[in-house]
Amino acid sequence: MQVDKTTLADLSIFHSEEEQSVFHHLNFTQTNGGREYLRQLLGNPLGAISEILDTQQTIQQLMLAAKDWPITVTNGTIMVMERFYESQINHFTNHPNAINSVWYKLINGPDYSLIRYTVEHAIDFTRGLQQIVDLLKNQTMSRQLTTWTSRMALLLKKPVLQEMMLADKKKLTPGQVLRYGGFIRYHFKNNCFELVGIYSKFDAYLGIAWACQKYAFCFPEFTQNTAPFIKQTGLYHMLIEQPVAYDIDLSVDKNFIFLTGANMAGKSTFIKAVGVAVYLAHLGMGVPAKEMQLSFFDGLLSNIQVVDNIIKGESFFFNEVQRIKSTIEKISDGRKWLILIDELFKGTNQQDAVKCSTTVIEGLRKMQNALFILSTHLYEIGDELKKYPNIQFHYFETSVKDDQLLFSYQLKEGISNDRLGYLILRKEGVVALLEKL
Helix, strand or coil: CECCHHHHHHCCCCCCCHHHCHHHHHCCCCCHHHHHHHHHHHCCCCCCHHHHHHHHHHHHHHHHHHHHCCCCCCHHHHHHHHHHCCCCCCCCCCCCCHHHHHHHHHHCHHHHHHHHHHHHHHHHHHHHHHHHHHHHCCCCCCHHHHHHHHHHHHHCCCHHHHHHHHCCHHHCCHHHHHHHHHHHHHHCHHHHHHHHHHHHHHHHHHHHHHHHHHHCCECCEEECCCCCCEEEEEECCCCCCCCCCEEEEEECCECEEEEEECCCCCHHHHHHHHHHHHHHHCCCCCECCCEEEEECCCEEEEECCCCCECCCCECHHHHHHHHHHHHHHHHCCCCCEEEEEECCCCCCCHHHHHHHHHHHHHHHCCCCCEEEEEECCCHHHHHHHCCCCCEEEEEEEEEEECCEEEEEEEEEECCCCCCCHHHHHHHCCHHHHHHCC
16 A cells, blocks of 8 residues: 555654654564564555455464463563674684683683673573464464464574573583584574564564554454445544544445534544554554454545645645645546545635635545545535535534533534634633733
8 A cells, every 4th residue: 555754644653752653552562673673564554455464364363372472582682692793702612611611711701701691691582482483383374474483493493502492591501601602603693683583573563462452453354345445433543542433434435525623623533543544454453443344445645734845935835735736646546545634725715725625625526446534624615515425524513511612522424614713712811811912
C-alpha cells in the first residue's frame, strides 16, 4: 500500500513528541534492535494480502507463546556481546590449557574479566535463542517464523555453542573462558550479528503481540474484492484514553462520507481513527475495533494538517489546492484508494470555500475506485449534495447546557449546523479579556 510522509504525519504514526505517536503506543520491545525494527515495520505497509495474512499469523502465534518467552535474552546481554568486538584486549592463545590460561588471567586481569563477562552473557544469549527454537518448533508456523527459527536453529548447532549452553557459567575454568571467548571473538562475529538481527525481528513482533493483547485489538479480515470497501464495528482511536466507538460502512455504492460538526466535536479524531485502523491492517497488525472487514487498498492519502510555506512564498490555500491536485492525479490510476480530508479549503473565505468544496466533492464522488471521508464546517453545501446517492451524511452532535458545551462524540446520521465558535471564545474568557482592553 502506498502512503506518503504527509499521511504518516497526519495519522501520527510517528511524531516529534514520541508519546503522541502510534509507534510509542505499540512499542513494547525490549531491545534497541527490536525498537528500530519496529520503527521500520511501521513505516512500510505490506504489498499483498498474502503478506498481511502471514504477518497476522506471526503475531497471533507469538501472542500464544508470549507467556513462555525466555527472559535470558536482554538488551544488556546483546550490548555486552556487540561491544566485545569493539574492545581492545591483549591477544590470547588459540589453544588454551590449564597453565597458559591461568597465566593469561594473572597477567591480563582486566582483559580476562571482560572475556569472562562476555562469555557468561553469550551463554545466556544462546540458551535463550535455543529456548525460542524449542518453544516454536512444534507449532505450525508462519513463513516468517519458519524462516527465522530454522536459520536460528542452524546457527546454534555449532559444537562450541552447544557445549557453552550446557556449561555452568558460574563455574567456568580459565581454560573454558578463553576457549569460548576465543570462539566468540574470532569465529562467531558474523553469526553473532545475524542472530542478533533475527532476535530483533522476534522482539519487534513480540512487542506487537503484547500490544494486541493489552489493547484487545482484533485482526481484520481481508477479502479479494475488486471494489474497495471498509466495514468496522466498535472502531476507536487508539491514542484516546477514554474513546467512543464508531461503526462505519463504506462501499462502492456508498463511497463518500460527508462529515459535519462543531469544533472539538470529534471529526478529526474520527477521520484519524479510520486512517490508523486501515493503515495498521495493511501492516498485518491488529486494529482498535471489535470487528473489521476490508478490501486491500493500493494507497492511503490524507489532507489533514496542510501548512503554508513561507520560504517558497506559498499560502495555506495554495498548498491545499496542490494537495488536492496531487491526490486527484494519484487516484486516477484506477487502483483502490482511501482518501481522508479534514476541513477542506479552510484557507480561503467562506464563499470561495463553498464553491471550491462543492466542485471538488462533486468530482471526487464519481471515482468508484476510491473511498472518501471529508469533514467540513460548510454544512450549507450538504443539501445540494443530497441528490447523489453514494454520499453518506454523518455528524457529531454538540449541545449546550447551562452555558456549558457537551460533546457526545457519537457519530450520527445527518448534517450538523452547529456554530459554537463564539461560545467557545466566550467560555475560555477571551471575550472578557478583550472587553477589558
